[in-house]
Amino acid sequence: MxxxxxxxxxxxxxxxxxxxxxxxxxxxxxxxxxxxxxxxxxxxxxxxxxxxxxxxxxxxxLESEPALPVQAWSTLAQHADAIVILGAGRERGDPAWDGVDQPTGVALERVRYAARLAKASGLPVLTSGGLHYGTPPSEAWIMAQSLRDDFGTSARWMEERSRTTWENAQFSAQLLAEHGIKRVVVVTQAWHMQRSRWSFEQSGLEVVPAPVGFLGIDNARPLGGWxxxxxxxxxxxxxxxxxxxxxxxxxxxx
Structure with missing residues (x-):
């Protein structure tokens, strides 16, 4: 490894x-x-x-999937049965949190967005992400804790085995199949959504893309970004x- x-x-x-x-x-x-x-x-x-x-x-x-309109958040339950948040690493032993591992800034952005979608739609949430370099806790567990403690939303399921986007999709699909779920809202970075959607569709799930953290926008940088x-x-x-x-x-x- x-x-x-x-x-x-x-x-x-x-x-x-x-x-x-x-x-x-x-x-x-x-x-x-x-x-x-x-x-x-x-x-x-x-x-x-x-x-x-x-x-x-x-x-x-890379950012081929458009943002999910805010007006569509409350009607997501008509098109999907669960929300899946993909892991994005962890910050190990943060002293500000008494040495407890924390989600990365990217993961926190996904968790925050998924929490808003869950509250608006009423859909249950699955966090997906395994061990980082083989040591606990899992990314799924860390995100679930942040989802609960920071945003007042509970994760109904945690998929804690995956190490890649492909495994995120395969293991999430297996877990959700036990509950008869075939349609999911996938929350990940906009630039990661193409690969994520393809992976989840290959696993047999129908996907509603919910990209966040777009980079292909004009951020009014000095000298036009040069x-x-x-x-x-x-x-x-x-x-x-x-x-x-x-x-x-x-x-x-x-």
């Missing part, structure tokens, strides 16, 4: 760009032209990843990882 994680970080940006810069330094004397090409590719890649305008362009390709920002590096990394995952899923999970 650890070796796969390290390999992934080195092969995908921004890790691969740092590898190119190191290669440029290593090759500078024996193969100066190759070193120059590595330097340009590495530095150019890091520069592109730091641009908010690249985030917006990439997100526009000014480098550290936050954009993380966002572009997420988007690239999602694009690779979307292609990979359709290749290997059919």
């Amino acid at each position: 650890f070796s796969r994680y390290v390999l992934k970080q080195l092969l995908l940006p921004p890790g691969v760009f740092f590898v190119l810069l190191l290669a440029a330094w290593w090759l500078r004397r024996r193969w100066p032209r190759l070193a120059g090409a590595c330097f340009v590719a590495g530095l150019g890649g890091l520069w592109l990843m730091s641009l908010p305008v690249v985030v917006q362009s990439a997100a526009n390709w 000014l480098p920002e550290s936050k954009a590096i993380w966002q572009n990394g997420q988007l690239l990882n999602e694009a690779v995952g979307l292609v990979g899923y359709k290749m290997f999970y059919r």
Whole structure:
């Protein structure tokens, strides 16, 4: 698991760009032209990843599902039988919470949105997410606690085995099948919704997409988004990882 994680970080940006810069330094004397090409590719890649305008362009390709209209929240029960929140990691041992693991900012955004949908529609909620690197508590449990303590909504079910989006879908479908549920509202990031919807539909469920956290919008950034920002590096990394995952899923999970 650890070796796969390290390999992934080195092969995908921004890790691969740092590898190119190191290669440029290593090759500078024996193969100066190759070193120059590595330097340009590495530095150019890091520069592109730091641009908010690249985030917006990439997100526009991935965020194909529109936002759920607020007016439709109260009628969701006509189209679905449950709400599924997909896990998005955890913050381990946060001292502000007496060392108790907390949902990440992305996961909290999903939980907040799902709570509003649940209160408006009356639909039951399932949280989905397994152990992070094999250690408890599960992401599903952490989200369920936040759902209850922070938003006054209870999770009826917790799917605590999944490690990937594909497993989120497969294990959630198995759990919900025991209750005769075939239609679900899926809550996840807008840029993650394409892969999530496809995975849940492959598991046999009908999906009502409920994307949140859109990145492909104009956030009135200085210089039209051409000014480098550290936050954009993380966002572009997420988007690239999602694009690779979307292609990979359709290749290997059919």
